[in-house]
Amino acid sequence: xxxxxxxxxxxxxxxxxxxxxxxxxxxxxxxxxxxxxxxxxxxxxxxxxxxxxxxxxxxxxxxxxxxxxxxxxxxxxxxxxxxxxxxxxxxxxxxxxxxxxxxxxxxxxxxxxxxxxxxxxxxxxxxxxxxxxxxxxxxxxxxxxxxxxxxxxxxxxxxxxxxxxxxxxxxxxxxxxxxxxxxxxxxxxxxxxxxxxxxxxxxxxxxxxxxxxxxxxxxxxxxxxxxxxxxxxxxxxxxxxxxxxxxxxxxxxxxxxxxxxxxxxxxxxxxxxxxxxxxxxxxxxxxxxxxxxxxxxxxxxxxxxxxxxxxxxxxxxxxxxxxxxxxxxxxxxxxxxxxxxxxxxxxxxxxxxxxxxxxxxxxxxxxxxxxxxxxxxxxxxxxx
Amino acid sequence: xxxxxxxxxxxxxxxxxxxxxxxxxxxxxxxxxxxxxxxxxxxxxxxxxxxxxxxxxxxxxxxxxxxxxxxxxxxxxxxxxxxxxxxxxxxxxxxxxxxxxxxxxxxxxxxxxxxxxxxxxxxxxxxxxxxxxxxxxxxxxxxxxxxxxxxxxxxxxxxxxxxxxxxxxxxxxxxxxxxxxxxxxxxxxxxxxxxxxxxxxxxxxxxxxxxxxxxxxxxxxxxxxxxxxxxxxxxxxxxxxxxxxxxxxxxxxxxxxxxxxxxxxxxxxxxxxxxxxxxxxxxxxxxxxxxxxx
Numbered sequence: 245x246x247x248x249x250x251x252x253x254x255x256x257x258x259x260x261x262x263x264x265x266x267x268x269x270x271x272x273x274x275x276x277x278x279x280x281x282x283x284x285x286x287x288x289x290x291x292x293x294x295x296x297x298x299x300x301x302x303x304x305x306x307x308x309x310x311x312x313x314x315x316x317x318x319x320x321x322x323x324x325x326x327x328x329x330x331x332x333x334x335x336x337x338x339x340x341x342x343x344x345x346x347x348x349x350x351x352x353x354x355x356x357x358x359x360x361x362x363x364x365x366x367x368x369x370x371x372x373x374x375x376x377x378x379x380x381x382x383x384x385x386x387x388x389x390x391x392x393x394x395x396x397x398x399x400x401x402x403x404x405x406x407x408x409x410x411x412x413x414x415x416x417x418x419x420x421x422x423x424x425x426x427x428x429x430x431x432x433x434x435x436x437x438x439x440x441x442x443x444x445x446x447x448x449x450x451x452x453x454x455x456x457x458x459x460x461x462x463x464x465x466x467x468x469x470x471x472x473x474x475x476x477x478x479x480x481x482x483x484x485x486x487x488x489x490x491x492x493x494x495x496x497x498x499x500x501x502x503x504x505x506x507x508x509x510x511x512x513x514x515x516x517x518x519x520x521x522x523x524x525x526x527x528x529x530x531x532x533x534x535x536x537x538x539x540x541x542x543x544x545x546x547x548x549x550x551x552x553x554x555x556x557x558x559x560x561x562x563x564x565x566x567x568x569x570x571x572x573x574x575x576x577x578x579x580x581x582x583x584x585x586x587x588x589x590x591x592x593x594x595x596x597x598x599x600x601x602x603x604x605x606x607x608x609x610x611x612x613x614x615x616x617x618x619x620x621x622x623x624x625x626x627x628x
Numbered sequence: 629x630x631x632x633x634x635x636x637x638x639x640x641x642x643x644x645x646x647x648x649x650x651x652x653x654x655x656x657x658x659x660x661x662x663x664x665x666x667x668x669x670x671x672x673x674x675x676x677x678x679x680x681x682x683x684x685x686x687x688x689x690x691x692x693x694x695x696x697x698x699x700x701x702x703x704x705x706x707x708x709x710x711x712x713x714x715x716x717x718x719x720x721x722x723x724x725x726x727x728x729x730x731x732x733x734x735x736x737x738x739x740x741x742x743x744x745x746x747x748x749x750x751x752x753x754x755x756x757x758x759x760x761x762x763x764x765x766x767x768x769x770x771x772x773x774x775x776x777x778x779x780x781x782x783x784x785x786x787x788x789x790x791x792x793x794x795x796x797x798x799x800x801x802x803x804x805x806x807x808x809x810x811x812x813x814x815x816x817x818x819x820x821x822x823x824x825x826x827x828x829x830x831x832x833x834x835x836x837x838x839x840x841x842x843x844x845x846x847x848x849x850x851x852x853x854x855x856x857x858x859x860x861x862x863x864x865x866x867x868x869x870x871x872x873x874x875x876x877x878x879x880x881x882x883x884x885x886x887x888x889x890x891x892x893x894x895x896x897x898x899x900x901x902x903x904x905x906x907x908x909x910x911x912x913x914x915x916x917x918x919x920x921x922x
Contacts, residue, residue: 288847290744419892447892451851454841457637458886465630478746482843485748489757490766510682511748 277313277574279304279563280339281322281556282332282359283351288478289327291504292552296351296373297322298545299556306540313564316574325350329358336362344368345578346567346585348559351552353377353393353423360386369582371562373555376500377422381608385582387589388610389555389562389598390524393423396499397430399614400472400522404497405438407627409520410470412443414463414494416456416483418475419447427474427499443468448479456483460492470495477505484515496520503551506622513622524598525554526617526624537597551598558596565592633765634887635880640771642879644837647778648856649863649871650785651829657866658802658822661720664727665706666830667853668734671846673699673831674838675738678749688752695831703827704820706730711823712816731850738846746845749838770840777836781829782872789868798822802866855882855898862902864915873913 281300283293304320307313321342323335332355339347347363347370350356356375363370364383371387372380378392391399404410415431418424428445435442443466446459460483463471471487471494473480480502487493496519503523505516527538527548537557541549549557563585569592570584586606594602599612616627648670655663673695680691710730714723755769789795797818800808809815837852838844855878863874878898885897905913 284744286739287744288845446886449892449895452882452886452894454837454843454852455637455641455883457640458634458883459891461630461633461637462887478843478845481746481748482841485842489768507745509745509747510678510750 275574276317276319277567277572278319278321278343278345279560280336280342280344280347280349281320282325282335282339282347282349282355283322284327284355285322285324287326287328289352289476291507291550292374293324293327293351295550295553296348296556296559298541299373299549299553299558300348300560302537302541302544302553303557303560307560307564313567314571318560325355327352327355329355331355332359333362340366340368343578345574345576345581346563347371348373348556348563350375351556353380353426354421356380357382357422367579367582369578369585371559373559374500374552377426379422384586384606384608387562387604387608389559389596389602390500390610391612391614392609393426394430395609396522396614397427397432397474398434400427400474400497400499401431401434401438403522403614403616404470404472405435405440408439409495409497410440410468412466412468413440413470413472414444414446414466414468415442415472416446416448416459416463416475417473418449418453418479420449420451421475423501424475431472431474440470453479454482456486457490459483460487460490463494464490464492468494470497473498473502476501477503477508480505481508481511481516484519485512488515498522500524500551506619506624507547507550513619516619517621519619520616520627521619522614522616523551523624524612524615525551526615526626528623528625531600533595534597554597558594558598558602561596562592562594562602565594630887632761634883636765636767636771638880638883639775639876640768640840640879641883642859642876643771643774643778644833644840644852644875645856645859645878646872646875647774647781647833647836648830648852649860649875650778650781650868651826651833652853652857653860653863653865653868653871654785654829655822655826656860657868658798659711659819660802661711661723662727662857663823663826664724664853664857665730665734666826667849667851667856668731668738669699669703669706669827669830669849670834670837670853671738671844671849672702672734673834674749674844674848675742676831677752677835678747678838678844681752682747682750688754692752692832692835695835696828699827699831699834700824703823703830706827707820707823712819715819735846735850742846744845746843749842749844751839751842752835753839768840770836774836774840777832778872778875781832782868785825785868794818794821858898858902861912862905864912867912867914867916870912870914877913 283296285293304318308317325332325335336359353375356372357379373389376390376393417428444462498521500523502521566585566588570588572581572584589604602612617624676695676698677691680686680694710726753769753773758767797813801818859874859878860871863870886894
């Protein structure tokens with residue numbers, strides 16, 4: 245037993261020495277920018293994390309091939325968080341051990357908020373491609389590529405009102421999810437000044453999301469001619485199927501969480517025909533930047549990118565623009581780079597795949613125009 | 629009119645819970661262990677059918693058959709590898725923890741093979757929906773089939789346990805393992821048979837669950853599994869008619885809670901009812917009162 249404990253302490257001591265050696269050798273002496281990414285690449289939200297990771301990697305490869313940022317190459321390291329706040333913090337710690345200098349992440353809101361607490365304490369620059377909750381940018385080191393939830397909710401209400409899409413609207417949202425409730429609340433306040441009326445607002449939770457018959461029945465009984473779904477596409481696919489089974493055919497309107505519905509394996513896409521959604525990116529866009537990105541992505545990964553891939557791709561190019569503006573060097577500490585980027589972000593204007601002329605306020609919120617698409621013949625088409 | 633359609637939706641949801649609860653309660657009643665991996669066997673059953681029908685394009689009947697056979701073997705394998713070695717362990721907690729481990733193991737295996745993307749499940753039920761009251765109420769074919777299947781299985785299971793030798797052996801094992809062994813019953817074989825039947829039921833439940841709520845992910849089985857466990861406790865764990873009644877009631881309470889009280893509070897209401905029932909009748913609705921002899 246004594247021998248064993250000696251062995252353990254020896255192992256522990258050598259591990260400590262090794263890890264300290266790791267710190268000493270890397271800090272400040274590398275010649276690449278170390279960008280870390282965090283998102284779910286396994287678990288229920290894996291499609292988002294994978295897409296962001298692929299989008300980022302595509303941008304990193306392009307930049308490195310073209311000679312890097314001011315001649316400095318990028319190293320990219322993406323860690324899995326399984327859409328779980330605790331695991332996201334672990335992933336962040338792993339990246340810290342790797343001496344990360346800038347962070348792209350997290351992909352989803354709840355883990356993102358957890359990580360902002362850590363990154364703010366360490367003063368590490370963080371840009372989330374797709375975490376849309378307001379609290380994702382609660383500190384001055386956090387920025388967003390996508391719209392914030394209030395933005396999406398208010399924009400949806402405005403879009404429905406201005407285009408006279410409905411007079412009676414029902415909402416089905418996930419009360420256990422910060423993304424969904426955030427959009428729901430801003431939609432309700434945005435709807436007050438619009439010519440339509442919210443006739444039913446029903447919730448579900450992460451623990452009871454197989455049966456939507458009650459929510460749909462209530463929407464139908466209230467005479468809703470449009471149902472607003474500020475939720476993710478998995479539940480949306482079920483809702484569309486169940487509505488179809490009960491013979492209820494309202495118009496459907498949704499936000500960026502609906503993006504991905506056409507990619508559900510074996511899903512009868514005719515059910516999604518006519519679904520409208522607000523999204524900053526459409527794969528069939530003819531805009532030059534977007535089509536170049538879409539083609540490169542398909543060539544590399546063999547599938548059509550969703551909005552999250554575009555968000556990830558843009559995040560890397562936004563970082564590039566901000567790094568060039570701030571003149572950061574790879575030998576700078578993460579904290580020094582972060583201070584430079586904070587002011588650089590408010591000065592740059594980036595034309596990206598998810599929007600032209602994107603600018604940022606010091607609060608971290610992005611300023612760009614939303615775009616509505618409608619699903620037509622199994623693909624996104626621009627709304628007229 | 630909406631009251632009736634809520635009721636039908638509740639029975640529809642409840643019959644799926646009941647079907648899952650049958651397997652839970654049977655394994656508990658005989659092997660005296662909570663098989664938390666039951667929900668994940670359901671998921672594996674659904675994925676098997678999905679692979680056979682939607683990917684390989686074979687007819688649904690074949691899909692169900694393959695799923696039943698596959699899950700039966702899987703259930704026996706799990707019992708042999710993960711539970712049997714622990715049957716004589718000092719603490720009954722050991723096997724419970726192992727069951728949770730098996731549950732995660734199955735989820736991760738499915739994640740590895742099929743990925744995290746949700747898949748739409750093509751219903752294997754071809755029965756048309758029935759319209760009542762001039763088209764105001766729709767009863768889907770899936771609901772009808774699930775209820776009928778559930779009742780048939782309940783009757784067959786009761787007959788099997790009460791009328792056959794193997795069933796009597798199961799009853800004996802559930803009463804007293806040691807005494808059963810002395811009477812010449814092969815306890816290990818009997819428990820293996822229990823798992824085989826329980827897992828076969830799970831695969832059928834999986835196929836019907838995904839036909840009624842057509843979406844499939846590696847986590848599909850876990851929440852219905854937990855609700856079905858609640859249903860089994862509700863009806864009196866170990867009791868086969870209890871599982872059926874518990875499942876149906878749970879579904880109806882859940883839907884009524886959503887419809888008339890609050891859609892956010894559905895689960896809280898379900899569990900509040902469970903607590904009330906257990907306070908009044910600790911063994912569940914149809915549970916047997918077991919007198920401790922000193």
